[in-house]
Each structure stands twice: as C-alpha cells, then as structure tokens.
Amino acid sequence: MSLTADLERGVVRFGTLTVGAGPVVVIGGAGADARWINLRENHGRVLASESVAAVRAGWRGPVLVEPFSAADLPEIAANAVGAVVGAAWMQDFQLVRAVARLGLPVLVQRAPSATLEEWLAVADYCVAEGNDRVVLCESGSRTHLGGVTLDLALMRAARERSGRPVLADLGGDPGLAAAAIAAGADGLLLPPGSTEREALAVHEAVKIVGAVTRREDPGSLPAARGAIDRVDAALALLLERRAELAGVIQRLKPVGGFAGRDMDRERRLVADMARRAPGLGEDRLASIMNAVIEAGLHLAEERMAADRGRARAE
Numbered sequence: 001m002s003l004t005a006d007l008e009r010g011v012v013r014f015g016t017l018t019v020g021a022g023p024v025v026v027i028g029g030a031g032a033d034a035r036w037i038n039l040r041e042n043h044g045r046v047l048a049s050e051s052v053a054a055v056r057a058g059w060r061g062p063v064l065v066e067p068f069s070a071a072d073l074p075e076i077a078a079n080a081v082g083a084v085v086g087a088a089w090m091q092d093f094q095l096v097r098a099v100a101r102l103g104l105p106v107l108v109q110r111a112p113s114a115t116l117e118e119w120l121a122v123a124d125y126c127v128a129e130g131n132d133r134v135v136l137c138e139s140g141s142r143t144h145l146g147g148v149t150l151d152l153a154l155m156r157a158a159r160e161r162s163g164r165p166v167l168a169d170l171g172g173d174p175g176l177a178a179a180a181i182a183a184g185a186d187g188l189l190l191p192p193g194s195t196e197r198e199a200l201a202v203h204e205a206v207k208i209v210g211a212v213t214r215r216e217d218p219g220s221l222p223a224a225r226g227a228i229d230r231v232d233a234a235l236a237l238l239l240e241r242r243a244e245l246a247g248v249i250q251r252l253k254p255v256g257g258f259a260g261r262d263m264d265r266e267r268r269l270v271a272d273m274a275r276r277a278p279g280l281g282e283d284r285l286a287s288i289m290n291a292v293i294e295a296g297l298h299l300a301e302e303r304m305a306a307d308r309g310r311a312r313a314e
C-alpha cells in the first residue's frame with residue numbers, strides 16, 4: 001500500500017520551472033519558485049508592460065501573466081514564461097485560442113461553476129491551436145457561504161483524466177496546502193497578497209507532505225540533493241516527535257530509561273518497520289533504530305534528571 005497513488009503525470013516547463021515532475025512548485029508569495037501577475041486586477045488601466053516591469057524589477061525568475069485582453073498578448077509573449085487563462089474568463093474561447101497561439105505553456109484555471117468536462121475542454125482548445133503545454137489549476141467553486149471551496153477531488157479527477165499536471169489555487173485558504181499536496185497537486189498558487197507567514201507554512205508543507213506523499217525521480221545532483229533535503233526535513237520532524245513520545249514512555253514505565261530497556265519490543269518495532277523499508281531490511285534498520293532509541297533514552301534521562309534537580313531545589 002502506498003500513500004502516493006503513482007499516477008502518471010505529464011511534465012510542463014515554464015522557463016526554468018518544471019511542473020509535474022520533481023517537487024511541488026509554489027507560484028506567488030514570498031520565496032516562490034515563480035511569480036504571477038493578473039492584469040485583470042487593474043481592469044486594464046495599467047499597461048501590461050508596466051505591471052510586468054514592476055515585478056521584473058525585483059525578480060529574475062519565471063513570471064506567468066494573465067491577460068486583461070488580447071492587447072496584452074505581445075507583452076506576455078516577450079516577457080513571460082507562461083500565460084494564465086483566468087477562472088473569470090475560462091470560456092472566452094477567442095481569447096483562450098489567442099493565448100494558446102502564443103506558444104507559451106498555459107495555466108488554465110477552472111471557472112467557479114465549470115464542470116470537469118468544461119474545464120478539460122479549454123485544454124482541448126489549446127491543443128487544437130497546436131499547444132499541448134497545458135497545466136490545469138483548480139481554483140475553487142462558489143459555495144452557499146459566499147466563499148470559495150477548493151475541490152480537490154475534481155483536481156485529482158482532472159489529473160487522472162488528462163494526464164496533465166494539476167495545481168491548486170490556495171487563494172482562499174493557504175492552510176489547505178498540505179491537503180492539496182496529499183491529493184496530488186503538482187503546484188500551488190498563492191495570491192500576491194499572502195503574508196510571509198502563510199507562504200512559509202506553504203513551503204513547509206511542500207517539504208514535509210511532499211516528502212511523504214510524492215515519489216521523485218531526480219535526474220541531476222542538485223535535484224537529487226533537493227529531494228533528499230526534503231526527506232531529511234520530514235525525518236527531522238518525525239525524529240523529534242519520536243523522541244518526545246519515547247520520553248513520555250520513560251515516565252510512564254515502572255522502570256524508565258536505559259535500565260528499563262526492552263529488547264523484545266525493539267526487535268518487534270524493527271521487524272514492523274522493515275515491511276515498509278524492505279530495501280534497507282531488518283539488519284540495517286536495527287542499527288539505525290538502535291541509534292535513534294539510544295538518543296531518545298539519553299534525552300529522556302537528561303530531562304528526568306533536570307526535573308529531579310528542579311524538584312530538589314524547590
């Protein structure tokens with residue numbers, strides 16, 4: 001059994017940014033892999049060239065741009081690595097076709113009430129214009145509460161049906177990053193207005209949840225090191241949590257610490273782990289877990305000694 005339903009994914013490259021293979025990418029917000037600009041926000045009153053230049057002034061990485069109208073397309077062709085088909089006009093097929101003809105990869109947001117078929121049809125329009133470099137971005141449905149609800153099941157279905165990379169637009173709730181990654185999102189969209197704290201939490205989810213749920217097949221040394229760094233981040237979190245729990249156990253046992261060591265229990269937990277780590281196997285896991293368990297016992301004994309010291313001083 002695997003958490004990662006190993007779905008086949010296509011890969012789309014926005015300039016230097018690869019979506020669909022490798023880590024989950026973050027578009028927008030502090031520390032992002034790419035920025036995006038929505039020219040509709042200013043109702044077309046600010047020139048595309050000015051908006052792009054403003055972002056470009058502080059950012060050398062990939063920029064994706066959503067046009068306000070066809071007049072913006074030359075600027076996008078010249079200065080962006082990708083075009084965004086916005087949720088608000090996903091079915092403006094004239095503009096969709098013109099965007100697809102730019103030859104840049106296209107990010108297609110889902111309109112709030114669009115069905116899966118309607119959404120996928122937009123990708124087909126791009127393909128009909130000779131552009132197969134399409135990623136699909138779930139942007140949420142309007143709900144009775146007046147807000148927007150991300151439909152992660154629909155996002156999964158879009159990936160299964162189309163084989164294209166899928167993104168989740170976290171505009172309404174950056175707290176959904178972990179859920180979106182676990183549901184198979186290849187990337188996350190953050191609104192430019194998101195706080196640094198929100199962006200940090202999203203990047204943490206990319207590392208930790210991505211490490212657990214996403215199998216990577218890196219083809220270069222930096223990519224492989226990036227992937228191993230994410231796994232180490234998840235390991236560190238789990239090792240710390242494990243040490244805390246081992247400490248709780250030492251306090252609950254009649255005889256805690258090294259004096260109360262239970263080798264039978266250790267052998268059983270190693271055997272259980274070996275089922276999930278058959279490559280490492282029981283012998284190697286036994287020495288890894290010995291080090292982990294001893295570190296936990298040392299920490300627990302240190303803390304218990306400190307507590308006793310404090311109690312004596314009071």
Ligand SMILES: O=C(O)C(=O)C[C@]1(C(=O)O)C=C[C@@H](O)C=C1
Binds near residue numbers: 249253263293296
């Ligand atoms: O389960 C226990 O009895 C523990 O003390 C916890 C733990 C562990 O870290 O997993 C630590 C020492 C024992 O030898 C066995 C297991």
